[in-house]
Amino acid sequence: MIIGVHHLAISTPDIDRFVDYYHRMFGFEQVGGGGWEPGNDRIDRMVGLPASSARYAMIRLSTLHIEVFEYTAPRGHAVHPRMCDHGLTHLCLYTNDIEADYQRLAAQGMAFNCPPGGSGATRATYGQDCDGNTVELLQIVDDACGFAYPG
Template sequence: MIRGVHHVAISTPHLEPMLAFYRDLIGFEQLGLVEWPVGTAQIDAVMGLKDSSARQVMLKLGNLCLEMFEFKTPEPVAMDPQRPVCNHGHTHLCLDVTDIQSVYERLVAAGTRFHAPPQEFGNVRATYGRDPDGNVFEIQELLDRDDPAQVIS
């Protein structure tokens, strides 16, 4: 039986700025940090890679874990930090908030870049921003507490 989503994963060229953003600024709790050397066959098999090595951290906030990898090998291909959300693949990670305006203002004051200020779409206020690597994240506030999409009571 599938119970739900456990985590989302991001590969990053530099783990420290991403930790400063997601752990220190956003508020994720760091659950662990591990590293594996080249030649770890079990990990290579699961990931479909050859001779991988990396540092990996697991973070948690509310009902979501966020896993981040800083690969040393094989050499990763850089992502375009301006990658448009219409391109195929991952588009964004959405964070549920209770006071979107104050969260938005706090993140802007810390230097976070957003596409636009929060906008209202009926029952939700939302906007997209960029993490230090250019990955898109959304902050949203569901305005109706009885909305079935509410994930945290």
């Protein structure tokens, strides 16, 4: 039986920069890591990439883990889906003070599309991380909205 979500994965061209950014900007802590060299048939089959090699780090914020990969073979390329494109389009981080976090992150150099705003139930804004991935900041201001943050 599936009981929850453990992690999502993000590929980056620079794992050290990415892990440092998510630590400084959002408070993620590294809780694991490792890698593999070419010739690991089991991993090549699992990821669908022959002769692959990579480093990885597992980072965590509360109950969310992000597995970060830097592939050395094959080398990847940047993909920046628009919100209307199919597939995963953004990571949403919950905040209990969106205005303060928006101001803090913007002052540290995070680019945002616009200031926080929203409906009667939520306040949100979208910005870009160090690799251009879209990160949403969300604050629920009406706990009766039906999807209130459980923590």
